[in-house]
Amino acid sequence: KAVDTMTSALTEGIILVTIVLFLFLFELRSAFIVVISLPLSLLIAFLFMDYYGLSANLMSLSGLAIAVGMIVDGTVVVVENTFRKLSSDSHNLTKFEIVTQAAKEVVTPVTFAILVIAVAFIPLISLDGLAGKLYKPMALNIVFVMIASLIVALILVPVLCLLLLKKTDHADNIVMRKIKNFYSPILILALDNSKKLFVSIIGLFLFCVVLLTFQGREFMPTLKEESIMFRVSAIPGTSLTQSINSAQEIEKFILQQYPKEITSVVSMIGRSEKGETAQPNYMELLLTLNGKIKNLESLTTDLNEKISEKFNYLQFTPTQPIAMRVEELLEGVKAELAIKVFGEDQEQLNKIATKIKEKISNVNGVEGVELESQLGQAQIKIEPNYLALARYGINIDEVMQVIKNGIGEEEVTEKIEGVKRFGVVAKIKDAKKDIDSIKKITLRSSSGAIVNLEQICEVTVTQGASFIKREDLNRYLVLSIEVDGRDIASFVKEADEIIKKEITIPSGYYISWVGDFKNMQEATNKLMIIIPLTILLVMLLLFMAFNSFKKVGLILLNVPFGLIGAIIALSISGVYLSVSAIVGFIAIFAIAVLNGIVLVSFIDELREKYPHTKLKVLLKDATLLRLRPVLMTAFTTLFGILPLLFATGVGSEIQYPLAVVVVGGVISSTILTLLILPSTYLIFYEKSQYVEKIEN
DSSP: HHHHHHHHHHHHHHHHOOOOOOHHOOHHHHHHHHHHHHHHHHHHHHHHHHHOOOOOOHHHHHHHHTTTTTTHHHHHHHHHHHHHHHHOOOOOOOOSHHHHHHHHHHHHHHHHHHHHHHHHHHHHOOOOOHHHHHHHHHHHHHHHHHOOOOOOOOIHHHHHHHHHHHOOOOOOOOOHHHHHHHHHHHHHHHHHHHHHHHHHHHHHHHHHHHHHHHHHHEEEOOOOOOOOEEEEEEOOOOOOOHHHHHHHHHHHHHHHHHHEEEEEEEEEEEEOOOOOOOOTEEEEEEEEOOOSSSHHHHHHHHHHHHHHHHHHEEEEEEEOOHHHHHHHHSSSSSEEEEEEEEESOHHHHHHHHHHHHHHTSSTEEEEEEEEOOOOOEEEEEEEOHHHHHHHOOOOOHHHHHHHHHISSSSSEEEEEEEEEEEEEEEOOTTTSHHHHHHHHHHHHHOOEEEHHHHEEEEEEEEEESSOOOEEEEEEEEEEEEEEEOOOOOHHHHHHHHHHHHHOOTTTTTEEEEEEHHHHHHHHHHHHHHHHHHHHHHHHHHHHHSSSSSSHHHHHHHHHHHHHHHHHHHHHHHHBOHHHHHHHHHHHHHHHHHHHHHHHHHHHHHHHHOTTTTOOOHHHHHHHTHHHHHHHHHHHHHHHHHHHHHHHOOOOHHHHHHHHHHHHHHHHHHHOOOOOHHHHHHHHHHHTTTOOOOOOO
């Protein structure tokens, strides 16, 4: 289902991008060249996927869906420049010379722009843990498809332009003429008030940064699997027979109550092949739905209330199969958020965990707190009476031998038949029938007297641990927490403060937050190191392209301006800041740099050709000439990501924050590239004449 959702979004994105390309170019031949680069780039990306062993899954296909609008960026710039030159006064040159010249003009900005996009996604490739497993395939696919698009744009597209495009009299169609008529006076106004505009945008960006600090944070949105699973816990010590009877009763009850919605119920007692060891008092219920349920959340809540009321001696926790198994494999807990209490004594761990449960149960957003019951297993305790042993002349080793072999069924010897070995166990008949049977076990003293075990040992039944969990050689107990209607980060912050203020944790005991919060912390800490290094690498690429630190700063100034719309879109939508949203910010960073490279490189080209032209006039002309490729790259990215924004299938909620950020960021980035970048260029170079030369 998830793969179908991403495949549908990818297909819809390709169709929308094709429509956008035709509207801007208004010419079938040039539109065809750009459109044909889409499937070719995707096919090359699939070859890379096959070579590196990447499967077509939710995350890898979403990488292609995100990049579908950016795939054509390089091709758009090459085709648009060729189309414009064929339509301009280049009648003295042959078609081959025009196409060659057009391709040479844009080869450097296109190459560096696409390399910057690929480099921008390095932080995601560097992630490890769960975040790495999820987002590395996406990032790799984006890198693969961008490299493929560069190959197509620089090798195939110029050949297709030579074969298919013709010389025309007018480069602009009716759509572009109307856009330019609307845009020109706004651009002139921006250039006339460049300093005021720059200061205003800086102020707006700082406001957005403050706004972002109030945004809730989570690791990633919950994947809606369109399935229901219940974790069911009974009191420790519950027999396997009793658990099987309870499972059968629950299955019958659910199928009677919901015959239309639920087709079958499967109960699992024990553990999965790669999961935590489970006692007979724990089971899982997997419900198979009929596929026509409109409100799954309402059904889950209603079902949980009914079975909890009917079987009030059991504890039910609703979850989803994939999510639960991933959480269990990663941290050994079966919840999105949990507290591990570490220490030595089992009873003390239980006391600390109980106090924590009482204190955080009333925190806003808590839907349920489940304390793992490790205590409660009945145990037989045999404690030697040393005075009685001395009186009867019995050694403690003799008692231990009877307990180990007769009751514990430890092997006393081996029987060897060829290469086969069989353990031999000497059982005491009816020794484990009940506690009285153990008490009546007889031993012979050194004097020959026969004594019962109860005469020399105290045999009692006590409550002990049903199981013991360890991590890094330390015992721990798990407190599982279900949070709803609130972001994980703010909840953990508030709950952690309450625990520190109101609960005294003894020396040698400590707590650790695990689950989504830990994953989010690990991913954030890794990104905080890698992202600055990536920006330095991008700066190096830009310096190689322009050989000027001033121009590097000019282009990178375009990035925070592009983030304004992304932050506003995130705040308005109410979406939490997650790794998925961070991927969107990385995409906006790449798009903003791409637009900056395309525009600045063309401005430099015109300044070299016309060194005596007034800078403000030259900036106006350069921006108007580059208006179409900038708009085309922006709108192809925008419409390529729109299907992810409106997708409703399985897996769509994972990519929704990303789509929100990209849509908001593309809109602001495009507007500010076309208004702020020329104005900033004017501020940087207004008082200096053009003296920079492109060195061979």
